[in-house]
Amino acid sequence: MQVRFESVHKTYRRRDGTEVPALAGVDLAVASSEFVSLVGPSGCGKSTLLLIAAGLLPPTSGRVVFEGDAGGRPRTAVVFQEFALFPWRTVLDNVAFGLEVRGVARAERLERAAALVRQVGLSGFESRYPHELSGGMRQRVGIARALCVDPAVLLMDEPLSALDAQTRQLLQEDILRLWEATRKTVLYVTHNIQEAVFLSDRVVVMSRRPGRVREVLPVPFPRPRTEALLADPEFGRFCHRIWSSLKEEARAALEETHGDGSPA
Amino acid sequence: MATEARRDVVVLEARAERAEGGWGPAVRAASLAGVVVAWELGARLGGIPAVFLPPPTAVAVELLGMATGGELWRSLQASLVRIVLGFLLGTGVGVVVGTVAAVSPLAEAVVDPLIAATYPIPKIALLPLLVLWLGIGEASKVAVIAIGAFFPVAVGTMAGIRGTDPQLVRAAVSLGASPFQVVTKVRLPAALPVMFAGFRLAAGMSLLLVVSAEMIAAATGIGFTILHAGDLMQTSKLLAAIVVLSALGVLSTWGLQALERKVVRGRPH
Numbered sequence: 001m002q003v004r005f006e007s008v009h010k011t012y013r014r015r016d017g018t019e020v021p022a023l024a025g026v027d028l029a030v031a032s033s034e035f036v037s038l039v040g041p042s043g044c045g046k047s048t049l050l051l052i053a054a055g056l057l058p059p060t061s062g063r064v065v066f067e068g069d070a071g072g073r074p075r076t077a078v079v080f081q082e083f084a085l086f087p088w089r090t091v092l093d094n095v096a097f098g099l100e101v102r103g104v105a106r107a108e109r110l111e112r113a114a115a116l117v118r119q120v121g122l123s124g125f126e127s128r129y130p131h132e133l134s135g136g137m138r139q140r141v142g143i144a145r146a147l148c149v150d151p152a153v154l155l156m157d158e159p160l161s162a163l164d165a166q167t168r169q170l171l172q173e174d175i176l177r178l179w180e181a182t183r184k185t186v187l188y189v190t191h192n193i194q195e196a197v198f199l200s201d202r203v204v205v206m207s208r209r210p211g212r213v214r215e216v217l218p219v220p221f222p223r224p225r226t227e228a229l230l231a232d233p234e235f236g237r238f239c240h241r242i243w244s245s246l247k248e249e250a251r252a253a254l255e256e257t258h259g260d261g262s263p264a
Numbered sequence: 265m266a267t268e269a270r271r272d273v274v275v276l277e278a279r280a281e282r283a284e285g286g287w288g289p290a291v292r293a294a295s296l297a298g299v300v301v302a303w304e305l306g307a308r309l310g311g312i313p314a315v316f317l318p319p320p321t322a323v324a325v326e327l328l329g330m331a332t333g334g335e336l337w338r339s340l341q342a343s344l345v346r347i348v349l350g351f352l353l354g355t356g357v358g359v360v361v362g363t364v365a366a367v368s369p370l371a372e373a374v375v376d377p378l379i380a381a382t383y384p385i386p387k388i389a390l391l392p393l394l395v396l397w398l399g400i401g402e403a404s405k406v407a408v409i410a411i412g413a414f415f416p417v418a419v420g421t422m423a424g425i426r427g428t429d430p431q432l433v434r435a436a437v438s439l440g441a442s443p444f445q446v447v448t449k450v451r452l453p454a455a456l457p458v459m460f461a462g463f464r465l466a467a468g469m470s471l472l473l474v475v476s477a478e479m480i481a482a483a484t485g486i487g488f489t490i491l492h493a494g495d496l497m498q499t500s501k502l503l504a505a506i507v508v509l510s511a512l513g514v515l516s517t518w519g520l521q522a523l524e525r526k527v528v529r530g531r532p533h
Contacts, residue, residue: 054438056438077438080431080435084434086435086436086450087530087531097439097441098440101439101440101442130530131530145439146439149439
């Protein structure tokens, strides 16, 4: 399924009535089965864009168009930065949640959830609770939970930001493997350029707040990719190319923050 | 004099560490036993008149007599029926009102000032009014307990539901949960630990109110037994009834803890 952002604006209203523009006209199309990453300086509204696509936040103006065969599936599912697992539910019941609220019969939803738990490599942990798992394992549950509803588009909001560097590296490879198996349309928000390049077909560089699309870069490295790519000098050069584009925006965003004392 | 370089030597030696909770069961048991023994000795040897403070053994004998004679069970049954009915009624309404007020801004605007205005009233002060409305029978006593149990549960439920991590709500909505499912499958389970704090306060309140109500307007129950024994200077009986109250309090706390362990899952206890 294709997703198209058409001139999406978002303005937040502060409690004192002042308006803070977060997105100033985002135009972007994500093709079916494409993996697209959004990178940008802190506070550029990339997570806001994701929440709008998820239907969790209405745009102030503009629209998001989903086009293609949904086949009765939900349009989107979200993987959250802080996992957002239900602490009172076991791994299996967390993964089955989306099917449960859709009224799928118990036996069927547990069977499907168990298959996804296996797919993300958590066999044997089905009846554990989230607090008994490591951060990396929790986010695997978060990914399985989103995939379990078989969404047409998978939205990932800095899914690896809360994890340590080694775990992050391992999960990047897992995400790559899962994507190659499912070929979902993915919109992936991150502040990590290497991660974006390693995973994506295209990387979208956003401007500082209020966010808009600054540049879209197709990633030239063929799939299937392995971690050997990370040691490729071309990979480093390409990442640096993105960082150059991002740097002045990030610097300006940082200085603006210092300038008026408001949070980015 | 040759300056000799001073050398500081600091030695950090291993010290036997007291195991965590090392003073646990032994001291706890001794603390209780010590008071009972001192009381027994004071009453038997210290010349304290039995009408003021009968020894624990006399209280125990009295309690045994009340149990075999059936009086204990009659008062206990009368009080328990009032407590259980009032507690269930009050907590049930409290959960519903608290939930509705927490999820609906309109209901919150209606309920909040009412609760703020009525919460501080000592609930026993309402008993004469309730007797006027409902008669001197069981209904007025159950009602005063229900009112007492209602407040901590309503307030706890509201606080718990409002305190739900907004990310969990987002996650549920993004997975397709309806607004009703968000309440039943996310907000209420997330609120349970705070709700249980309310249940514990409500249980204590129920015990307090049943005794007060029975002292004011009853011819049965533990509270009545205490008042009646006091009037007749049957101090052993009075103390026996207080021991029963203490047991009720401890048992209700244990019961709620056991229920909480069963119901509140997925968090370290």
